[in-house]
């Protein structure tokens with residue numbers, strides 16, 4: 001059967017080398033929410049249309065088990081043959097495909113709104129400096145907006161801009177009725193105080209969900225954030241759409257960044273998981289990770305999580321996007337996750353690939369948050 005239930009301990013006491021700043025990998029984060037009422041408002045359209053045929057059950061099984069929950073009790077035949085043919089292989093969670101579905105749903109809602117009340121949602125992106133990776137992300141976001149009919153606004157400021165100049169642009173967008181979402185591309189140049197800048201975004205337009213008031217509400221029971229950070233929201237959305245049960249499960253989040261790890265842990269807890277957060281000062285992180293039914297890794301260390309860290313049948317969401325040298329690739333590098341994919345796929349019951357996993361979901365969630373914002377501001381249901 002798939003996972004050998006004996007887990008080797010060996011070679012994997014590697015040190016955790018987390019980067020605590022929000023650079024590189026941390027680089028992919030945006031918000032979504034989990035409490036049922038928020039979720040309903042933001043995403044009711046997907047939840048209705050998506051009818052997962054199978055539930056990947058995680059939990060106390062020795063071996064991964066996939067249980068079909070289709071009403072006829074018959075699994076879709078293509079899936080069944082795939083499952084039989086590749087016993088030792090986890091289901092690949094296709095973030096690219098799900099992100100496309102979400103973008104299509106957003107596009108349909110955007111055109112409905114335009115037709116009904118003549119309002120087009122608008123997203124403003126502020127980019128300070130000329131980091132190549134940031135410029136790429138901003139370009140991709142702009143393109144994604146255009147594809148779904150969201151109007152995009154750009155402010156590109158020079159590397160040596162002052163904090164005041166950045167905040168002046170934010171105020172302009174705060175006061176612009178055509179703008180419903182404001183995203184400040186992170187990381188900012190080091191001379192600029194990130195806190196002051198993020199605090200300046202009005203919370204009604206904080207589609208990244210990074211404003212302390214939105215994070216504070218996310219952390220409190222019975223409160224609802226206006227927006228949930230996009231990357232963690234994308235992780236939870238993938239679990240939902242693949243029918244992964246979260247309630248009552250043990251979840252481990254690896255990494256505690258403000259943009260991914262911390263909000264991901266809060267979201268899992270709101271979904272009734274029992275959550276541990278493993279970080280750079282955790283002793284024996286693999287011991288915690290090995291207990292987890294669900295692992296979300298957001299560290300930025302290529303292949304850090306080995307097969308021996310993984311409980312057979314666990315579901316793995318890999319947020320890391322790490323470049324590693326590869327002379328065979330035209331770019332000279334390729335992207336890998338935090339999790340050693342080749343090992344994990346033999347042990348987990350489901351896993352997100354890198355690329356094509358969480359990354360595309362981040363952008364889809366940003367578009368969805370922007371639509372939600374425009375609807376809320378214009379009281380459009």
Ligand SMILES: Nc1nc(=O)c2c([nH]1)NC[C@@H]1CN(c3ccc(C(=O)N[C@@H](CCC(=O)O)C(=O)O)cc3)C=[N+]21
Pocket residue numbers: 026027028029030134137183184185186187208230321335354355356357358359360361362363
């Ligand atoms: N305020 C703010 N919000 C952000 O959401 C934010 C940010 N700052 N700073 C930078 C990071 C980075 N980020 C990514 C989004 C999508 C992919 C993505 O789609 N990646 C593709 C790979 C693309 C490739 O091949 O290069 C994938 O994983 O399949 C990656 C990274 C959002 N970020």
